Amino acid sequence: MKALSARRFFVSMSVVVVITAATLLICVPISSAIGFSESVDTLFHPGTASLSQYQIIYEIRLPSVILAAIVGAALSVAGVTFQAILRNPLADPYILGVSSGSALGAVIAVFTGASFALAGFSTVSVFSFAGSILTTAMVYFLASGRGHQLRYNLILTGVIVGAFLSAFVLLFTATLRHNDLPRVVFWLMGNLGTPLEHFPLGIISLYVIAGSAVLFAVSRSFNAIMLGDEAAFALGCNPARLRTYAFLLGSLIVSAAVSVSGLIGFVGLIVPHTMRLLVGSDHRILLPASFFAGAAFLAAADTLARSALPDRQIPVGVVTALCGAPVFLILMRTRMRKSYFG
Amino acid sequence: MRNLHILWIVASLCLSCARYDSALPSESAGQQRIVSLAPNITEILFAVGAGGTLVGVTTYCDYPQEASRITKIGEFTNVNMEKIVALKPDLAIGTRDGNPPEVLQGLRKLGIRVETFQPATFEETCESIVEIGKLVGEESNARALRDRMTKNCEEVIANRPAKSPGILLLYGSEPLVAAGKGSIGDELIRLAGGKNIMAESPGPYITTNLENIIARNPEVIIDLSMGTEKNSREAALKKWSRWQSITAVRNGQIYVLNPDLICRPGPRIVEGLKLIAQAVRKAAQ
DSSP, X not given: OOOOOHHHHHHHHHHHHHHHXXXXXXXXXXXXXXXXXHHHHHHHOGGGSOXXXXXXXXXXXXXXXXXXXXXXXXXXXXXXXXXXXXXXXXXXXXTTTHHHHHHHHXXXXXXXXXXXXXXXXXXXHHHHHHHHHHHHHHHHHHHOSSGGGHHHHHHHHHHHHHHHHHHHHHHHHHTSOTTTHHHHHXXXXXXXXXXXXXXXXXXXXXXXXXXXXXXXXXXXXHHHHTTOHHHHHHTTOOXXXXXXXXXXXXXXXXXXXXXXXXXXXXXXXXXXXXXXXHHOSOHHHHHHHHHHHHHHHHHHHHHHHHHSSSSOOXXXXXXXXXXXXXXXXXXXXXXXXXXXXX | OHHHHHHHHHHHHHHHHHHHHHXXXXXXXXXXXXXXXXXXXXXXHHHTTOGGGEEEBOTTOOOSGGGGGSOBOBOSSSBOHHHHHHTOOSEEEEOTXXXXXXXXXXXXXXXXXXXXXXXXXXXXXXXXXXXXXXXXXXXXXXXHHHHHHHHHHHHHHHTOOSSOOEEEEEEETTTEEEEOTTSHHHHHHHHHTOXXXXXXXXXXXXXXXXXXXXXXXXXXXXXXXXXXXTTHHHHHHHHHTTOTTSHHHHTTOEEEOOTHHHXXXXXXXXXXXXXXXXXXXXXXX
């Protein structure tokens, strides 16, 4: 693997950013409700569009694509982060308990039938965010002790706490009223369809971008920690502190994403690996590249899921897995020359 | 040792005989003992005057009031077989779509007679009422009820407005599930004189999205997912208020109905029809 030069960084990042921007731009006018040329017209000439066309493109499609991009970016960045600090290629954003915590929050919200909106976020979103934050804190406190042991404790604690909370999720789901069950299943499958208003969308975007920016800033340390804790220490990185902060920050980002989108699987696992094959495993480029690639991937997958069949919707998680897996396998067979995880 | 074997075989044979014994239904003084496996069946039984024969109902059977006091035997799929057997019913009445075959077969294997009904249209609902009436010995009441329902339906048809406004009937919001062709909701819309905007899509229940709804622009939205509290209509109006491009939203033609009036094929379906007809007439003005 070649060393990362400034030139290579700028060239690769430019390609990634341009492709992402193009993908997002194409995704907005694709809708099963109105024709493509009509949509493009509305997109570039909003003044001449009817109210229906305007609302479809600017108040439904555009926020949906932005939301899918933000969620995809968040999941991918968190995936890279957790894979690095746990030195485990199977780590995904949900492995450290966030998925069960947010699922439990969502199920409790549906079970109690509470209904209040906070700053434009639905009850289910608020509860699931609270659930995942509390779970992250629980996992952190249970796993921390001797700093350098945090790696093993963290993954075990995360998985065990996750399993424990999943039991409660099942319990609540089993006792739900008949009418509420589809709501919960729908949330668990992951859904990007509910258009957020501008204010909550802005908050989530800022939150994810800010969190990711902090992680980009310490990407050098992720390179170091991949060499092992002792080597990392020798290179001036504090593995225990890095692990703690990366875990907390990554979980915060994922909690925000999952609270509005439900549990969309596969993105956080496959985008990091795909980008590793395309741009290398230097985290200074891998992190930002995964951010943009994740955004493009999920936006495209969601658009496909919502417009492939007329009138009906496929769950977005189905599309991410069906399309992502073959692409990844092809890349892996053609480009992987060595294992990055030793 | 050999005596022990013989004792064991004899004991097993005795026990297996005993199992069937307790499952035989017992008829006491000609009064039937009926278990209902679905809320619409419960409503039909009460409506034809056979409410007194019910010994077991599901946890969803909440209408009429008296039904809530009857022993609960579980839900559609999660049915408590032991409780049903302990009630010694002569007959269990269920549905083919709501109750899974495992439950129905399981009850039959325990020696309980099971009859199922699955009305898919208004007319089939009326016919099911008559059939159930025959089963429980209340045929004349059942026929009278059917005639009343048919008459109400004919009145609604006679009062249909000249214009057919576009109607969207939503069963759920998360995900958005609309009544499509082949569902009872679709039929009620047509009987009431409206035009179901989702009628071209195949399948009785259509998972759709907001873009499609905006593109089809209904003049009336009937949202069954908002519950029946006093402020449900306000909440529904507020929920939809963002999408001003929809005619129904601009004109305030958003209605919340008790979903049981449309989703339970039974005597109250005629009330659902009348309410939909009211909405249609108002929109057609």
